[in-house]
Amino acid sequence: MNIGLNAISFVPGKIGGMETYFRNLLHYLQRLDDGNRYTLLCDRRYAAEFPLESDRVRVRYVNYARPSWKWFVRGLLRNSIKVDILAREMRNLGVDFIHHPFTVLTPLGTGIPSLLTFWDMQHEFFPEFFDRLDIQRRRRSYQASALEAKQIIVSAGFTRDCLVERYGVPVEKIEVIHTGYGPQYRLLDDQSALGRFREKYGLRRPFLYYPAATWPHKNHKNLLAAMKILKERHRFDGELLLTGIAMQSHGEILTEIDRLGLREMVRVLGYLSADELPFLYNLARVMVFPSLFEGFGIPLVEAMACGCPVICADATSLPEVVGDAGVLFDPRSAEDIADRIRALWNDDARLQEMRIRGLGRAKHFTWDETARRTLQVYNRMGDSR
Numbered sequence: 001m002n003i004g005l006n007a008i009s010f011v012p013g014k015i016g017g018m019e020t021y022f023r024n025l026l027h028y029l030q031r032l033d034d035g036n037r038y039t040l041l042c043d044r045r046y047a048a049e050f051p052l053e054s055d056r057v058r059v060r061y062v063n064y065a066r067p068s069w070k071w072f073v074r075g076l077l078r079n080s081i082k083v084d085i086l087a088r089e090m091r092n093l094g095v096d097f098i099h100h101p102f103t104v105l106t107p108l109g110t111g112i113p114s115l116l117t118f119w120d121m122q123h124e125f126f127p128e129f130f131d132r133l134d135i136q137r138r139r140r141s142y143q144a145s146a147l148e149a150k151q152i153i154v155s156a157g158f159t160r161d162c163l164v165e166r167y168g169v170p171v172e173k174i175e176v177i178h179t180g181y182g183p184q185y186r187l188l189d190d191q192s193a194l195g196r197f198r199e200k201y202g203l204r205r206p207f208l209y210y211p212a213a214t215w216p217h218k219n220h221k222n223l224l225a226a227m228k229i230l231k232e233r234h235r236f237d238g239e240l241l242l243t244g245i246a247m248q249s250h251g252e253i254l255t256e257i258d259r260l261g262l263r264e265m266v267r268v269l270g271y272l273s274a275d276e277l278p279f280l281y282n283l284a285r286v287m288v289f290p291s292l293f294e295g296f297g298i299p300l301v302e303a304m305a306c307g308c309p310v311i312c313a314d315a316t317s318l319p320e321v322v323g324d325a326g327v328l329f330d331p332r333s334a335e336d337i338a339d340r341i342r343a344l345w346n347d348d349a350r351l352q353e354m355r356i357r358g359l360g361r362a363k364h365f366t367w368d369e370t371a372r373r374t375l376q377v378y379n380r381m382g383d384s385r
Contacts (some may be wrong), residue, residue, distance in 0.1 A: 001382045004098035007042040008106050010353055012049050016213060017298045018119060021179050022101045028371035039095055095303040097381050115381055116149035120295035120369045122217060143167045147238065151377055155179045155296035156317035157203040175377055179296050180367035185305040186217040188282045197279040207237045209284035211299045214250040219290040221256055225334035228260045234342050281306035286344060289313060290331045293339050297321045301365045304358030309351050311340055314324065325357035
């Protein structure tokens with residue numbers, strides 16, 4: 001088979017966990033699959049982001065990024081005479097089917113069999129986190145993509161259930177395939193390297209760690225309110241480290257840190273490279289994850305693989321990911337977040353138990369298995385042609 005891999009809308013550093021997923025899927029498919037051929041569809045500007053290790057993968061440039069003349073012409077024709085030149089271009093690819101890995105079919109209506117990886121429908125639960133145009137775009141494309149796709153991959157049973165209940169997608173066309181973690185996420189025993197990292201970032205106190213872009217649903221504000229409670233009522237002796245891309249709520253979060261008087265207790269390190277994150281997971285006393293909505297939650301698995309105890313929101317897919325290895329809290333209650341952190345923080349025996357459980361739990365999530373099971377779906381797609 002010739003399988004299309006649709007990365008037309010890929011922009012590095014802008015799509016969070018979906019980027020991690022696609023990079024790893026492409027890498028492991030090249031290692032595992034010696035039978036199929038692949039056509040990688042991407043913008044010419046970002047082709048170098050995808051290391052090609054197999055001669056069974058070829059790249060086809062499809063450049064419709066905004067702003068560009070193709071983007072302009074496509075929009076003009078779609079709005080005036082309802083013709084999509086991108087869909088026409090896709091029909092000439094000569095592929096047996098296309099895997100669309102980023103929640104929507106890009107574009108809809110090609111007539112080519114499609115496999116869709118669908119991540120989440122957060123806008124259906126928290127429309128207040130989106131502007132009017134984004135809501136319109138999502139409502140126009142998400143359900144239509146899920147219904148048009150021949151098969152769908154989701155990373156959690158929670159998302160499968162959402163598709164069935166909210167969008168009326170037949171459950172039999174949905175496959176739950178968990179995502180994984182990279183080999184760099186592991187226990188580190190190089191004390192010199194860990195010491196240099198501590199010195200680089202001035203890590204002189206035990207710390208909580210929250211890795212998340214500053215989107216509204218990541219719920220930084222309730223976590224900060226919990227830190228205020230810990231500081232004022234319980235003389236909390238640690239600090240909170242925040243990393244991640246600065247997004248929509250970043251300014252509000254910085255303002256909230258000042259308003260609550262938490263400058264000495266909360267540090268915002270911003271975006272760090274993937275090479276540095278394992279050091280933070282290894283050095284953190286606890287990883288806290290108060291997100292209100294997640295399609296999966298890759299940082300939970302990364303933390304567990306590094307032996308970092310996890311405390312997280314009892315929401316959406318997160319309990320499914322941590323299983324019995326983590327502690328859950330109500331993400332809407334700063335009081336509950338603070339209580340759970342306080343109960344765990346000084347309990348060395350419990351923390352050690354969680355480290356052991358987390359290391360065992362992480363073994364259920366590997367990119368190798370993600371790619372193997374995805375390849376099984378590819379083969380079923382081929383058999384049903």
